[in-house]
Amino acid sequence: MYLLYGGPGNANLAPHAALQEAGLAEGSDYRFVKLDLKAGEHRKPDYLALNPHGVVPALVIEKDGSRQIVCEAAAILMHIADLYPASGLAPTPGSAERAAYYQWITYLTNTVQARFMNFYHADYFIDGSAGQAAVKAKADTALKEHFAHIDATLAKHGPYLLGDAFSAADLFLFMLTRWGRNLSRPARDFPQVGKHFERVLARPAVRRTLAIEGIS
Ligand SMILES: N[C@@H](CCC(=O)N[C@@H](CS)C(=O)NCC(=O)O)C(=O)O
Known part of the structure; x- marks a missing residue:
């Protein structure tokens, strides 16, 4: 259990x-x-x-x-x-796909997810409303850059992060895309990221x- x-x-x-x-x-x-x-x-x-x-x-x-x-x-x-x-959900250990899988999940968690912490919890990083607004604005810019990078990668090598094969990395991206609905340009507005989101959302x-x- x-x-x-x-x-x-x-x-x-x-x-x-x-x-x-x-x-x-x-x-x-x-x-x-x-x-x-x-x-x-x-x-x-x-x-x-x-x-x-x-x-x-x-x-x-x-x-x-x-x-x-x-x-x-x-x-x-x-x-x-x-x-x-x-x-x-995970490619064979030791394969090239497995390395790409580790790379995506690590990037998504230690870089993109961390920026969401700045975006939603600027109060954890600085005191005062002016400073917090500045931290949030920087995070918003950085997150849009990250989603633009993901979008470009999906355009070249999609439809999933590992190409044709769906993996656990796509579940992580799905979660972050959902969190990205409050960005000044919502994450789903990036065309390939939006398509990826719909594709994962359709899974029973x-x-x-x-x-x-x-x-x-
Ligand atoms: N590195 C942790 C971070 C988890 C995290 O930040 N969770 C948020 C919700 S999405 C939380 O519990 N926040 C509660 C708080 O900050 O008080 C992980 O990936 O599991």
Whole structure:
């Protein structure tokens, strides 16, 4: 049994979609434990015992009487892909495609996702409304540059990040594109990124994930 802790549409969305892509059922194979971030449930001692950074997601794996906790959205995503190779979410280890897969997921998490933190949480980086507006504006510019880069890559080598093969990296991009709806140029406005988003959105597993999280 898995317990995936998260909030609607938060960084849990990509790993959650991976559980669904792997054919697992909410309620029997795993439980999505919805936290109310606005009410600060992710800062309560019970949750901090799982993820000491007080951020979502956290995955609890209960198996054969033992319990393992995995944090970091990208790590959880890749672990699920590895646990369920039949899902086809990760290319063969050691292959050129696997290297590209690592490259995309690492870039998406440590560069693009980090810029979203600047965009949505400028208050974590600087005090005062003027400084925060400046941090947010810089993040907005940087994120548009990143989506332009992704768009150009998809135009050349798409329709997915690895070309013809859908992978877990596409679930991560889908999540970030959704977060990009509040940019001064929404991420989906980049033509190839928009098409990629629609393609991933049409996947039954992704639709089920959104329904379980209560978002559209
Ligand atoms: N590096 C972490 C970051 C996760 C993260 O920032 N999660 C946000 C939601 S998308 C969060 O929990 N924020 C709560 C807060 O900042 O108080 C990961 O990728 O798992």
